[in-house]
Amino acid sequence: MDQTPDADARSGPGAPIRSGIPEHGRVPKYYAVKGQLEALLDELGEGGVLPTERELAARFEVARETLRQALRELLIQGRVRRRGRSTVVAGPKLEQPLSLASYTEGVRRQGRVPGRTLIGLERLGADPQLAGQLRIDAGDPVWHLERVLLADGERVGLESTYLAVGRVPGLEDEFDPGSSLYAYLGEKVGISFGAADERIETVLATPREALLIGTPPALPMLLLHRLTRDSADRPVERVRSLYRGDRFSFTTRLEAD
Amino acid sequence: MDQTPDADARSGPGAPIRSGIPEHGRVPKYYAVKGQLEALLDELGEGGVLPTERELAARFEVARETLRQALRELLIQGRVRRRGRSTVVAGPKLEQPLSLASYTEGVRRQGRVPGRTLIGLERLGADPQLAGQLRIDAGDPVWHLERVLLADGERVGLESTYLAVGRVPGLEDEFDPGSSLYAYLGEKVGISFGAADERIETVLATPREALLIGTPPALPMLLLHRLTRDSADRPVERVRSLYRGDRFSFTTRLEAD
DNA sequence: CCCCTTGACAGGTATAGACCACTCCGCTTG
DNA sequence: CAAGCGGAGTGGTCTATACCTGTCAAGGGG
Numbered sequence: 044m045d046q047t048p049d050a051d052a053r054s055g056p057g058a059p060i061r062s063g064i065p066e067h068g069r070v071p072k073y074y075a076v077k078g079q080l081e082a083l084l085d086e087l088g089e090g091g092v093l094p095t096e097r098e099l100a101a102r103f104e105v106a107r108e109t110l111r112q113a114l115r116e117l118l119i120q121g122r123v124r125r126r127g128r129s130t131v132v133a134g135p136k137l138e139q140p141l142s143l144a145s146y147t148e149g150v151r152r153q154g155r156v157p158g159r160t161l162i163g164l165e166r167l168g169a170d171p172q173l174a175g176q177l178r179i180d181a182g183d184p185v186w187h188l189e190r191v192l193l194a195d196g197e198r199v200g201l202e203s204t205y206l207a208v209g210r211v212p213g214l215e216d217e218f219d220p221g222s223s224l225y226a227y228l229g230e231k232v233g234i235s236f237g238a239a240d241e242r243i244e245t246v247l248a249t250p251r252e253a254l255l256i257g258t259p260p261a262l263p264m265l266l267l268h269r270l271t272r273d274s275a276d277r278p279v280e281r282v283r284s285l286y287r288g289d290r291f292s293f294t295t296r297l298e299a300d
Numbered sequence: 301m302d303q304t305p306d307a308d309a310r311s312g313p314g315a316p317i318r319s320g321i322p323e324h325g326r327v328p329k330y331y332a333v334k335g336q337l338e339a340l341l342d343e344l345g346e347g348g349v350l351p352t353e354r355e356l357a358a359r360f361e362v363a364r365e366t367l368r369q370a371l372r373e374l375l376i377q378g379r380v381r382r383r384g385r386s387t388v389v390a391g392p393k394l395e396q397p398l399s400l401a402s403y404t405e406g407v408r409r410q411g412r413v414p415g416r417t418l419i420g421l422e423r424l425g426a427d428p429q430l431a432g433q434l435r436i437d438a439g440d441p442v443w444h445l446e447r448v449l450l451a452d453g454e455r456v457g458l459e460s461t462y463l464a465v466g467r468v469p470g471l472e473d474e475f476d477p478g479s480s481l482y483a484y485l486g487e488k489v490g491i492s493f494g495a496a497d498e499r500i501e502t503v504l505a506t507p508r509e510a511l512l513i514g515t516p517p518a519l520p521m522l523l524l525h526r527l528t529r530d531s532a533d534r535p536v537e538r539v540r541s542l543y544r545g546d547r548f549s550f551t552t553r554l555e556a557d
Numbered sequence: 558c559c560c561c562t563t564g565a566c567a568g569g570t571a572t573a574g575a576c577c578a579c580t581c582c583g584c585t586t587g
Numbered sequence: 588c589a590a591g592c593g594g595a596g597t598g599g600t601c602t603a604t605a606c607c608t609g610t611c612a613a614g615g616g617g
Contacts, residue, residue: 071517071600074507095567106602111568116518120504128567128610136501142554237555244393244549245502245520247377250331259569260328261373263502263520263545288520292501295552297399298494328570352597363572368598385580385597516599 076103077113084122084132093130119263121289137194141295145225150194158193161220166208176270177207177278184208191255198257199290206280237274243267245288252285263288333360334370341379341389350387376520378546398552402482407451415450418477423465433527434464434535441465447477448512455514456547463537494531500524502545509542520545
């Protein structure tokens with residue numbers, strides 16, 4: 044969870060730097076405060092409630108803004124979480140396999156209960172880019188399904204899916220937005236999945252996204268763009284999944300060529 | 301590059317929210333300032349130099365700290381970059397394929413010139429965890445190779461590799477730290493690669509890492525952990541790669557089961 | 558007994574001011 | 588002309604203060 048859980052991150056205290064890059068040495072005060080906070084988190088243990096910002100600032104003898112800078116980094120790393128008006132020590136990250144298996148499967152494998160909250164299901168006309176990706180004509184009707192992803196009831200991500208109405212005409216009537224879309228497409232519609240192209244990057248949540256997922260604004264998120272095809276290589280859906288960067292990691296297995 | 305390049309991120313201005321999550325409406329001032337800054341960036345174009353923070357704060361009639369909060373988000377997103385003592389409009393992200401091909405290959409495919417700077421090459425004893433992963437005995441000698449990754453001379457990442465000395469005894473003498481390790485292992489040592497397990501997550505750079513890569517501290521990074529095996533499924537190396545989150549995205553292709 | 562009001566208090570945002578380390582340019586010096 | 592020195596100005600950090608919005612628990616009213 045921490046960015047340096049591994050000893051391999053450092054060459055050791057006295058390790059020689061053989062490049063022209065200077066070794067700075069100087070440590071900002073907020074970083075020292077962060078270290079003190081981390082020690083405190085270990086004492087408190089998972090789920091423990093932190094004292095208020097003002098009290099911590101007084102205890103460490105720094106300004107509240109300085110303490111907040113340290114706290115902000117711990118928040119981004121997922122070491123602490125906001126819960127109501129208090130701050131608590133967080134649990135470990137979830138590992139999600141990068142595979143065709145749905146979000147449901149990945150979360151279940153971690154021993155957690157998956158869930159979804161419907162934000163919106165609407166029918167609209169495809170813009171040229173989307174039409175090209177789904178291999179339909181621009182303006183053709185597409186479903187736009189937007190859901191918040193849950194793990195043990197906790198909001199952890201936001202998923203936005205586009206698929207052609209022509210391919211799944213009965214979606215609005217037949218599909219339960221709280222269940223797995225992949226299961227529906229596979230079992231009810233009879234689509235067999237083929238390859239998918241994915242792109243992963245880190246982005247910042249917009250205020251709207253942060254609000255929907257329930258994170259502080261500007262938390263780094265993992266953005267997954269996926270274009271799924273069926274076994275005949277026809278496009279099925281375009282998905283944009285946004286996961287809390289402090290709560291998720293993705294794993295994959297690469298095979299030799 | 302922006303976190304909402306796609307219209308699919310939004311349901312539209314008047315889109316109904318069908319869940320119990322409230323629509324907030326309020327926009328912090330720094331977020332409005334960020335929007336004004338983005339408009340300015342478009343005017344300036346890639347490579348354009350921004351006015352100073354103090355001047356921008358005066359122009360938008362906000363405190364410098366407020367302006368800095370907006371600028372900090374643009375920095376994290378990779379929309380702007382620090383260059384010396386000035387701030388410039390940044391170019392697009394690099395896409396790196398998630399495959400066994402080396403860093404070298406990925407960067408070349410983007411039409412850029414890859415490079416590396418040696419930070420350190422040392423020989424040390426394996427700790428129990430590393431020994432288990434490399435299937436050697438604890439205390440057995442391992443190489444630790446740490447290099448800064450370059451694209452067109454720009455520092456974009458930090459790579460830390462561990463591999464058993466017994467497997468590659470001549471590394472220190474034969475290997476040119478500025479070249480591709482994969483090419484050396486494949487061509488000179490005669491290792492044929494098999495599958496690899498990878499994990500991707502976002503972390504914050506430590507001050508040391510930020511210094512080596514030349515980023516502002518606490519920039520979100522993409523952390524790639526990889527355990528590479530040969531075609532006989534024996535472990536070859538453990539790699540910890542840290543890439544600038546504002547400069548990289550990773551792509552992969554998932555095949556059906 | 559439950560619901561709702563209400564206010565204390567938490568974190569979020571915004572401001573002004575100060576100092577520091579580093580970069581970079583121009584100038585001096587060899 | 589090249590190298591090196593120095594100062595101006597930049598972003599980085601830190602402080603102190605103020606006000607706002609949302610949370611939550613206590614207490615009053617139904």
